[in-house]
Amino acid sequence: MTPLELAPPPTIDDAIAACRTRIDSIDTDLLALIVKRVECATEIGRLKRRGGLPVYHPARERAIVANLCARARGALRDDHVASIWGALFTASRELQGAPSVAFLGPAGTFTEAAARQYFGDAVRTDARDTLDGVFTALSQGETDFAVVPIENSTEGTVTRTVDLLAHHAPPITGEIEQTVVHCLLSAGGSLEGVDCVLGHEQALAQCRTWLDTHAPHLQRIAVSSNGAAARQAAEQAHCAAIAGEPAALRYQLLIVARAIQDDPNNRTRFLVLGGPSPEPTGDDRTSLSFTPNDGTDELAHLFGVLAQRQIGMLWLAVRPGRAPGSPYRYFADLSGHAHDARVRAALDDLAPALSGLRVLGAYPRGRLNDAACAPSPGH
Incomplete structure (x- = not known):
């Protein structure tokens, strides 16, 4: 090139190629770091098994992602961070021995x-x-x-x-x-030749109005779960089933109608049982069971203590005793963690008045469509 000749300006293709070269280098570094991370996680799993400790620790995963979400400072959305590290957690669990x-x-x-x-x-x-x-x-x-x-x-x-x-x-x-979005499923994709609809008793109840309006002629048969309903409908062409789209795919059924639940906001809360007790996150739920002593003011005392301590009651259920004359048993969910000072003080206040008071668990509250960043029926 002579002194008078100038180098051509870089083109868009050149700029893209340069960026891709940098990405390739970053990916190489990321892979090396991911391998190191997985090796550390695998070693932790080995140590936990040797010590007789549970390998899976969801509270630790939530804490990791919440910290990373805070540090991302808007460069990535929280759900992006949750998705990326969720994939890492999944790989680590597989190598540790998935629960x-x-x-x-x-x-x-x-x-x-x-x-x-x-x-x-x-x-x-x-x-x-x-x-x-x-x-x-x-x-x-x-x-x-x-x-x-x-x-x-x-x-x-x-x-x-x-x-x-x-x-x-x-x-x-x-x-x-x-x-929970219920679908009506059948082998042929219609109700032609169908004389009954199968579903869990709660699913049938959740779709009562739709069935009364659109399929009043179908006999309604309760089965153990919606999965069982879908499996039976796949085997018996005269049966339709109420289940979700995953069941339709698994059992090769066709969707007759989508979203047939009477309430468009229909949702179900599930409990996770087993494993280590989570530490407080600041957005928790404590589950109790108890039997009030003889008398008339035990429940009034319960609500009074909660009001005094400014603790919300999130859920309350009552179940009869099994034996004749045996007392009812109550189940309640309180806002907050059993280790929180206010909740702990309330439990101390309640113990003398509520016989058999038992903490069933204290754990992060679930949120609809939760991202992993958040402190994290027979259907």
């Missing part, structure tokens, strides 16, 4: 979807035929965790879950809140 989670099966239920939402797709799912079987699997050490429905916004408390909580008393360590 097993029992749920009301078969595959394709909303409960399975909730379990995967909470634990990630690397989790080893353990489908059980009944809620009783789910609790038994956890109590006998056949699974690390369990996910069970506790409350639906349309039909209220899942009473069988409450009774099993009283009987087995597993630790409650988390919760998931999930939007």
Whole structure:
């Protein structure tokens, strides 16, 4: 090139190529760091197993992501950070030995979807035929965790879950809140030749108005879960099923109608059972069970203590005693963590007046469509 000749200005293609070269270099560095991170996580898993400690620690994952979200300072949205590190957590869990989670099966239920939402797709799912079987699997050490429905916004408390909580008393360590969108499914994609609709009793109730209006001729048959309904409809062409879209895909059914639930905001809250007790996050829930002593003012005392301590009651359920004349048992969720000073003081105040007062768990509150950054039925 002579002194009078000038180098051509860089083109857009040149600029893109230069950026890609930098990205390739950054990716190489990232991969090396990710490998080191996974190696550390795998070693932690080995040490925990040697010490007899639970490997999966969801509170630690939430704390990591919450800290990273705060440090991102807007360069990435919180859900981006949660998604990236969620993939890292999933890989680490697989190499550590993914936890097993029992749920009301078969595959394709909303409960399975909730379990995967909470634990990630690397989790080893353990489908059980009944809620009783789910609790038994956890109590006998056949699974690390369990996910069970506790409350639906349309039909209220899942009473069988409450009774099993009283009987087995597993630790409650988390919760998931999930939007529930019911579909009507059939093998042929229509109701031609169909004479009955299968679904969990709560699902049938949640879709009562739609069925009364659009399919009054169908016999309604309650089965153990919506997954079981979908599986049976796949085997028997004269049956339709109420279930979610994942069940349609799994059992190769066609969707006759979407979103047939009567309440468009229909949602279910699930409990995570088993594992270590989470530390306070600042947005927590404490679950209690108790039996009021004889008298008339125990519940008034309960509400008075909560009002005095400015503690909200998030949920209350009442179940009758099994034996004739035996007292009712109450279940309540309070706002706050059992280790918080206000909640701890309230429990101390309540203990003398409430016989059999028991803390079932204190754990981060679940939020609908939760990102992992946030302190984190037979459907």
